[in-house]
Amino acid sequence: MIGIIDYNAGNIKSVEMALDSMNIPYILGKKPEDLKNADRLIFPGVGDAAYAMGQLKQTGFDVFLKDRAQASTPIMGICLGSQIIFEHSEEGDTDCLGLVPGKITHFKNIFEREGIPTEGLKIPHMGWNDVHCKEDRIFKNINEGTAFYFVHSYVIEPAHWNDVRAFCEYGIKVPAVIRHDSIIACQFHPEKSGEPGLRLLKNFCLPEGDL
Amino acid sequence: MLKKRIIICLDVKDGRTTKGVKFLNNVDVGDPVEMAAEYYRQGVDELVFYDIIASARGRGPILDLIHRVASQVFIPFCVGGGIGTLDDIRSTILAGAEKISLNSQAVKNPSLITEGARVFGNQCIVLGMDAKKDPTCPSGYRVYINGGRIKTDLDAREWAIRAVELGAGEIVLNSMDADGTRAGYELDLTRMIVEAVSVPVVASGGGGTPAHLADVLTKGKADAALIASMVHSGEYTVEGIKKDLDRQNIPVRCLSCDN
Numbered sequence: 148m149i150g151i152i153d154y155n156a157g158n159i160k161s162v163e164m165a166l167d168s169m170n171i172p173y174i175l176g177k178k179p180e181d182l183k184n185a186d187r188l189i190f191p192g193v194g195d196a197a198y199a200m201g202q203l204k205q206t207g208f209d210v211f212l213k214d215r216a217q218a219s220t221p222i223m224g225i226c227l228g229s230q231i232i233f234e235h236s237e238e239g240d241t242d243c244l245g246l247v248p249g250k251i252t253h254f255k256n257i258f259e260r261e262g263i264p265t266e267g268l269k270i271p272h273m274g275w276n277d278v279h280c281k282e283d284r285i286f287k288n289i290n291e292g293t294a295f296y297f298v299h300s301y302v303i304e305p306a307h308w309n310d311v312r313a314f315c316e317y318g319i320k321v322p323a324v325i326r327h328d329s330i331i332a333c334q335f336h337p338e339k340s341g342e343p344g345l346r347l348l349k350n351f352c353l354p355e356g357d358l
Numbered sequence: 359m360l361k362k363r364i365i366i367c368l369d370v371k372d373g374r375t376t377k378g379v380k381f382l383n384n385v386d387v388g389d390p391v392e393m394a395a396e397y398y399r400q401g402v403d404e405l406v407f408y409d410i411i412a413s414a415r416g417r418g419p420i421l422d423l424i425h426r427v428a429s430q431v432f433i434p435f436c437v438g439g440g441i442g443t444l445d446d447i448r449s450t451i452l453a454g455a456e457k458i459s460l461n462s463q464a465v466k467n468p469s470l471i472t473e474g475a476r477v478f479g480n481q482c483i484v485l486g487m488d489a490k491k492d493p494t495c496p497s498g499y500r501v502y503i504n505g506g507r508i509k510t511d512l513d514a515r516e517w518a519i520r521a522v523e524l525g526a527g528e529i530v531l532n533s534m535d536a537d538g539t540r541a542g543y544e545l546d547l548t549r550m551i552v553e554a555v556s557v558p559v560v561a562s563g564g565g566g567t568p569a570h571l572a573d574v575l576t577k578g579k580a581d582a583a584l585i586a587s588m589v590h591s592g593e594y595t596v597e598g599i600k601k602d603l604d605r606q607n608i609p610v611r612c613l614s615c616d617n
Binding site: 164294336345 | 359360361363401403430432434451453456477478479480481482527557581
């Protein structure tokens, strides 16, 4: 059973509705006990990293996620959820969950560091961008170069570029999907990316094929 | 490469989609939920719903409609009209909307922009702005509210800059002079606002042909173009418009183009 982590920092509704539309059953968890029977976890999130980490600590989901990562439970982080599974975020100088090695940096600081001309590169990076993907089962039946919907001002900088399964171009190569052990980090919003987005969610939820 | 977005606007009145010319003479064009689902199938990038009489009559947002749209449309959509408090913003987002648009209420209570951005992030807070030519304003355009019925003291360019400072993450810029005329977007106004702010700008008002969209997305420098009449009338489809833009090498998300 899929478990969705509801910690007051995510647009949970759109993920729920996306799964509903594909008749994929799930449990909504407001506290870790609710999700004890979940064998795959979706970890959404929008908003501020420091606030979200605070909510995770308050609800006990920080420890729960670390335990589950240790136990190799498949976990999919979406948007902010994809960022706070890394070690540290510049946003509010926040120590994050540390499930995957790497850090989170503001676009502006990366552009400055790399000397990228910023003409036409608005922040947040908002809208549909082509995603270039490596061979990975999460992209089953999804074409290389398909556009997905992004909204973010901070960028994942993984410690190991080998973990990056897909990226898009926005002044730099922006990691879009990262796989590390049992964890998938998804920077874009599959629940808002039309049919290919639904397909990707389905690939995570039903890895052995359709129900 | 980041795509230029095509956004369809549905003006909703008493649960039906309507369309007027220069904000007047609204006619019924269909059921908003069915229309949203059809445009989603055609590959529209985003939708905006405006509850057009909400501000004038002080009604709350249209939550049931939002919920029904969110259950079948898996792209971002924005809701405007009648959102006057943080609770209105919260209930709209929780019903499934990605963004909310503040127009009259942002003018009356600018701190709502800041409050909304602090709680939900600035990507959630869109400034809707109705601008009309006025040579007595420094930028040449004045801001109107309440669906164009009330003139404000605000200059369009100054208000756009201030709203972004307050926390708006996007601007939907509607030209009242061009609205519903289908004679083309107001390119000078659009470019002026795009160049004045650091956030994405959606051009609105006047879109009638794919060539108009091409103009505002290139010469007007807009990040996205809002359309209504040209698709509500059935004269164009989203697919057709996108194919046309794709042929002109404007980057669009096109479900049926050869890449």
